[in-house]
Amino acid sequence: MAVPAEYYLVLSAGLFCVGLFGILTRRNALIFLMSVELMLNAANINLVAFSFQWGNLTGQVFSLFTMALAAAEVAVGIGIILVLYRNFEDLDVTKATTMRW
Amino acid sequence: MIPLQSADVLPQWTALAPALALATTALVLFVIDSIDPDSMDSGLLAGVSTIGALASAGISGWFLVAGTGMSRTGGAIELFGGQLVVDGMALFFMFVFASVLALVTVASYDYLEGQPHQAEYYSLMLLATTGMALMASANSLATAFVSLELASLPSFALVAFLKNNRGSVEAGLKYFLIGALSSSVFVYGISLVYAATGRLQLAAIADVIASGEALDPGVLGVGILMIVGGVAYKTASVPFHFWAPEAYEGAPAPVSGFLSSASKAAGFVLAFRIFTVAFPLDVITGVAVDWGVAFTALAVLTMTLGNFAAATQDTVKRMLAYSSIGHAGYALIGLAVLSGAADQSFALGASMMHLLVYGFMNTGAFLFVALAEYWGVGRTFEDYNGLATQAPIACTAMTVFLFSLAGLPIGGGFWSKYFLLVAATGASAWLLAAALIVNSALSLFYYSRVVKAMWIEEPDGSFEVSSYPTGLYAAVITAGVMTFLLLVGFGPVSATATDAAAMLF
Amino acid sequence: MLVELLIVTALLSSVLVMLAPDEYAGQFAAALSLVPVAASLWMYSVFDGSGNALLAGSQPAFETVAEWITLGAYTINWHVGLDGVSMPLIVLTTVLTTLAIISAWTPIDERQSQFYGLVLFMEAALIGVFAALDFFLWFVFWEAVLVPMYLLIGVWGGPRRKYAAIKFFVYTNVASLVMFVGFFALVFGLGDSISSLGLPAIAQALNAGELGSLAGIDPPMLKLLAFIAMFGGFAVKVPVVPFHTWLPDAHVEAPTPVSVLLAGVLLKMGTYALLRFNFTMLADVARANAEIIAIFAVVSIIYGALLALAQQDLKRIVAYSSISSMGYVILGLVAFTPHGLGGATFQMISHGLISGLMFMAVGVIYNETHTRMIGDMSGMADRMPVTAGVFVAAAFGYMGLPLMSGFAAEVLVFLGSFQSEVIQAAPLFTSIAMFGIVIVAGYLLRAMQKTLFGPFRLETDYEIGRAPFQDIAPLIVLLLLVIALGVAPDLFYKMIQDSIAPMVELGELGGGA
């Protein structure tokens, strides 16, 4: 066991934060989507790493599910982003503000 | 009583029949769609969906009466190696989802008149409900996440269903973005809990924590709070509620009703099970985090924000959206008071009852909005002026919904709201009780604004109700009658919910 | 089953009237409402209850118990029954409802079927409030009253009706919630000693000293806090100064028949609940804080009367005077003497009739003149002699003229409170309270002098004539009732005494807390 488990936690946390940072700072819907993918993968790192740590495969299997769902999410997301572009002629998520308060 | 799912009567897997009925109906709809993709025959689609929904509701109701998965018939039925569980609570919520679905599909028959892609609409709805049904029986964090996504992804599409309507698209976008963010928070939380315990199955997690084998409490604690975040998103609770006002306002009104009632309830059932089974208070307190405190804070903030923001809205639909946030706050009381409750199963049961009643009265209210949209009545309170002179029956139903939402004894909302107050009092949660009182007063104010507009104000004559859509009317009136009947016949609901909740402790 | 019959009849009538055409709704509603009147009078005549329905050794009349809903460890029963306190109130409710319906024939000229339907619905709820012996059942009816009242004020009211209706609605609902929390704190404090939410069970357990602590609050403190919450809640309904401000607005804006019911019956819900809850269940707390409660009562009496003196609107005058009159009820209750408690209960009935009478009389004048401002009219007695005569009779009834029910009620309250050993300086409080009878004479005489007497003067573009018979008839009936009860208070007072006598000693030994 070369790398202590805590390091994976730090790595995944870092990745999670990068994703979060992307969400908070970027306005492009596609980049928003990518950032979410980063965050999901941060979870995957944990799951895979600790699956090994605890000696069961549950985590690894679950990470496969997560990836599949991430893909599905992207599919739905792209669809929504498409209609967004059609209606607002922009991919900027901050432009769609017809409803507020 | 002989258990229904004993070897002699029915096989074990049939306990999932309500969910299976929904899934099957979704597939049937796909088949219909593939046979005739351009069909605009909404009658067939809505009919099939409704039949599926009613079948699901019927089966879950039958199981509830028969005692499937209840302690009196041998306890919860675990399926697929404990990944799913069917017990009273699961069936209770399946009944809620299916009933709401049935109302919504009936109403959609008129609402979607002339819209393309109806088959997709109905199958998405059925799939989302299937996801919710699975959420109700999810017994592991893995199935929880998967079913949550199964419920969420169709919902995103449903909200954005009116793809040429800017509001609908904007709502879909916001719902989707916040939803994606929240689910990544949720799954990250799951990964942290897995990191700390090495388990995903709920009961196993509790065992590990209880045995003291868990890793760093900080990791576990952060994981739990992130799971709190995940369910807060699904239940539209502060601070994960931001999607809700826009999504409910922008979405087609039947979808709003569906989401704000069924989807919210699904979030709650998930929360009930995860927190009482995986992180029981007696195990978790002192080790990682007393989530009761977290939920108390969220409950107070949620009901306050929801009601205060609702009080000054200009449009009815958005007011209902915020009120829906407020009701999430009420339902959270059940979780929040568990630590101090004299009677835990009653406290949790009160939340369950509230969600059931809420399923009818809130869906009904949104469907009335759908009716108004169908007639082309405007969105604001003023636009509803004098509506009662033209549609007295629908307005009576709407009055029942609103006053029931406000907790007046004209609908079942009275019981559930006061039961929640009883639960808060019983746990000596004075803060929650006080918040409930203040917010309830405010809610009375804004709900009665609609009543005032409909009944008291003079119509300005700007519209004429020309037709009375059968489907919408049927749905609204059914919801109204159900809401009223729940006032009189609340006994079985109360007993079932309390019994079902008791199994979690 | 007779109580159920009453409620169901009223509910069914409500539905039927709602479906009736507007032109006949009034007559139809009046005819249907005679059924509860007859039934309640018959019940009165065969009434065989004894004792206080909430206390041990009692035998409520027309009692039924059936299991309904479970609330955790408790059962919510359909439990109704009448004792000497509730029976008169039910008669009051049915009679006043019918008279209010008749008095609505003239002023209500739109959406009649809805109006009368709501009135009948409210009647059902009011009967329920007075008959229920289970907390939650009672609470259902208690809250159910709000809905028709809100609509009745809101739809058929005056210019500021929306403001008044919402104020009434929200204010009284908040009060109910506060009261609710206080009550359930007690229920949970009682723990296992009760298994249902029946009011008798709770009252008896509390008086037997079964109360335990709740969340570290020891029983005496818990009782006090619950008392405050419940008193506050009911004080809004009564209303007790300073929780009264919804009342004048509600009265002024409400159409007259609704004012009649609001003042005549709805306010009694508050005092009835005080009697049942605070003064029966927590009698020891009431005794221990009798002076503070007496101060609330006296302030209500004097302050309410002073406010009435400053008003120009006839309805506002009567509204404020209702606040004043309800103060007597509180004073009588807190005295814990036979005549105090009995007089207070009798005052509920009496004030119900007299304030109804006053509002109706004001309404009849308003129907003809379309103004209620005393500055606007003068010498109305010249044009409306019969109305004026009844108005004078009503006003004197309100002032406590002997041989009218108000006098009997007030004198009994004073007799009871004067000799109270519960209130320190009871004679002083009573004497101050009695000054109310001078002020009430002041404002009512002033109102009469300015509106009824003097040379006739009112600018109208039509001829003001005599009021139609249908307007006058309910007035006469009420007046006769007021006189009958004033001459023979024992018609109700005997059964009231029978029911409140067990309350006199309540809480004397500290309730075991």
Added chain:
Amino acid sequence: MAGETFTAYALVPAIAALPFAAFLVSLLFGRYMPKGGALAGIFAMGGSLAISIATLLTVAGILPGDPAYHETIWQFATGIDTFDLHLGVYIDPLSALMLVIVSLISFLVFVFSLGYMNDEGETGLARYYASLSLFSFSMLAFVFADNILMAFMFFELVGLCSFLLIGFWFREDAPPSAAKKAFLVTRFGDFFFLIGVVGIFATFGTGLFANVTRDGSTVQSFPALAEQMMNGQTPAMASDMLDIVGMSPQAWITVLGLLVLGGVVGKSAQFPLHTWLPDAMEGPTPVSALIHAATMVAAGVYLVARMYGFYALSPTALAIIALTGGFTALFAASMGVVKQEIKQVLAYSTISQYGYIMLALGSGGYVAGVFHLTTHAVFKALLFLGAGSVIIAMHHNENMWDMGGLKDKMPVTYYAFLSGSLALAGIVPFSGFWSKDEVLFEALIHGAGGNPLFLVAWAMGLLAVFFTGFYTFRMVLLTFHGEPRTETAEDPHGVRWNVKFPLAVLGILAATVGFINMAPIAKLTNLHIDFLHTWLGGSELVAEEFGTGLHHYEVLLEEVAGVSAAYPIGGEVTTMLASAAVSLGLALAGAGLAWSLYSGPEPVEHTNKLGGVKTLLMHNYYQDEYQVWLARDVTLPLSRAADRFDQGIIDGIVNGVSSVSLLSGDRVRRIQTGVVSNYAALLTLGLTILLVVFGLVGGWF
């Protein structure tokens, strides 16, 4: 007792019931009846008078029956573990006498009203006769009331009737205003009375005036219980009450007595609550006669006499009664001197005369008080009816300066009026002389017996005699003598039998009724012709069983209240004669002064000679002004201030709470900016706060 043989007592309730029936008949059918319902009233009052006389004769022992009678007629409110309230009849010499007076005067007033109202073509006659009947009903029931609560009830009803009758001409401005004032001022007095009633019930558990037998056991009256309390045998209930109020029996009895006195002062128009009475002249004149002679005003002092056994226990209360009476007698008489309207003069004379009655009762002269009550009832009714006759003649002009010379044109009225005036002024041998003289005599001897306060009151009363003589004859001279000063006075409207008949009856009575108690003659001659004294002394039954006899009072006065007699001028007879001579002298002096000033054919006003005093008197010592000031400039502004406080502060808070809620609601919803990135940021922020707070609390870092 009852049921064995028929006695007049069985009919006693009918004394009140008959006028009540007349009230109902007049109210409901009056407008369809001839004479507007007057006949119903006349017949009813005739019946009442007959039964009253029969009752009187029974008490006197002339008709068969006991000399006193009690019956509970109506259970009012039943209490459990507490006292009951009931209505009952109590007949003893006092109430029997008063019943006759009241029913007689009422009867005559009804007859007179035919002339005053019907013949003058008034409208609203049914209402008039109904009110009048109700008035008689209330007063008669008040008189035979057996307990103080019943007395209070009918006392209040009397107030109602006075309101209705004073405000009879409601289409004008002044009468309703006067009616309101009368009711309000007396209500203010009744406020104290009610406290007293409630206090008496709360202390003694009964309000009975006399010890009676009910259900086979004796129930003691409250004066009897109070007497026991003074003797140290405090009943349990009373001692509880004494503990509550923290007073000695003596002090508490005094307080209760004075509280009841509040009602007396109000109704009997004693200072300072007399202001309503002159205004009450706005009512029809027969009503004034009824109010002043026999009903409302008499009710007050009758009440003192009725519960004399209670007052006799408290020297303080007695002294206050005497002083109030003496002061009022003088005070009112002085105002009567300058009035210009005939009814105003009579009004002030009424106040003054009731002052005498109070003076008598206060200073221990029970018989004198009742005597003056009797004579005054007769001569004041006469004077008012006489004035009414004059007013008819003068076409409802009441100003005496517009009259003059009516003597020859209306002789019946004149001679009757003169008889009444002589009685009022106290000229021998008219009735007023005998009674007033006895009043002053009693005050003098009891004052001399060691109570200087009585002497002060006596002095004031004595001085008032002079003023009385003056204003009485000023009135007579201005009205009837001299030359007619206006055209109306030259050709007055004639009056019919229905006016003359009551005047004649009363005129004769005014001259003669004094003979029932000629105390000075009796003393001088040792003949037992002081019939009233004997009458009120009552039989043994009255004195011992019921406890309302004169001798009992005298014992109480002497032993408990310490009122004793002394004769400053020689013996009893000489003192009595001296006293009579002085008062007669003063009356004659007053009359003489009036004669000298106003006797000529063309009398002129002399009031200006009084200078500043005239202004003071014309303004009635500014009593009205300060009471109006209290009502209009103190109470009303106070109520308006309360209203502003209520609207501004209390309601302001309520509305403020709702505004603040809505405002904060409006702020809260601004969080929802519509920009999804902000949502994500806020969501993250929320989650971070949650993590940080729980992390810090849980010690994860």
